[in-house]
Amino acid sequence: MMKILTLHFSQSGQLTDILTNFSSPFKDAEFDYQMIVPSKSYPFPWDVPTFFDTMPNSVLEIPCEIEPIQYKHEKYDLIIIGYQPWFLSPSIPITSLLKDATFQKIVEDTPVITLIGSRNMWLNSQESVKMMIANAGGQLVGNVALADRGDNLIGVITILHWMLTGKKTKKWGILPKPGVSDEDIEQVKIYGELAQSAFEQNDLEHLQAKIASKGGVEIRTNILFIERKAKRLFIIWANLIQKKSKQGKRKFWVNAFKYYLIFVLFVVSPILLLFYTILIYPFSFKKVQKRKTYYQGVDLQ
């Protein structure tokens, strides 16, 4: 019987639902479901200062302490990891798992599928996850990335409403529901079916192409553009805040980052996007398609 290890972290339960639906087609498998539990839990709902204070450690991929995981076996036929990006990086609990020595032993020479439940910016975080899995000797064979399909800026408002109230409801009763839609969470089963039959037919090589062809890793051009620029700036801010923390000025600089982020998101990025769409995109169409194909895949550059 196939042995499957699933590992995930979820504050709202969204990723739990995604993982449960994805796993459901593996009828004859033995599952070891494991939650990643940070020793010092992150708040949910979040308060504003803690939310932004999480940025430097997320971006610099500094792990937190997690509760030891009682694995049922030493080796598995498949490992499924459900995770969310935090500040364009893997969430800290997931970084902590991927850097954990026991997990690294388990993942060695084992196929891995990642499931992402994001707002809409997961490209950079998946590059880090790909790297950490590869460094541990695991083989990423599939990735399904679910995201909020609505407008990017409205999505910022609605996700903050969700994160700061703990309620996945329509802000002011009129904005769309935040996060991944109920339909997409339900539909994730189809990717689970693809994965199940890939294992049955011993054809993992083509799994990701099939997931991509069914819409499991959609990438919007505007998000691709923003993400490529934003991560570099986040790294600069994260290092600056770490440096200032040593001088006892962390609170001030985290607050400065918050205002910077709001300004960049709502003022700078729409202007840059407009220029990009008119002046650059028409002449770099092929390059953009190539990048999208890369990010939709499971290989490392």
Ligand SMILES: Cc1cc2nc3c(=O)[nH]c(=O)nc-3n(C[C@H](O)[C@H](O)[C@H](O)COP(=O)(O)O)c2cc1C
């Ligand atoms: C601190 C924090 C930072 C986040 N940053 C991002 C991000 O950079 N990109 C993104 O698509 N979603 C981001 N999100 C949304 C999460 O990826 C995720 O969709 C949401 O937190 C729900 O996940 P859950 O299953 O843990 O409840 C962030 C959420 C939190 C709490």
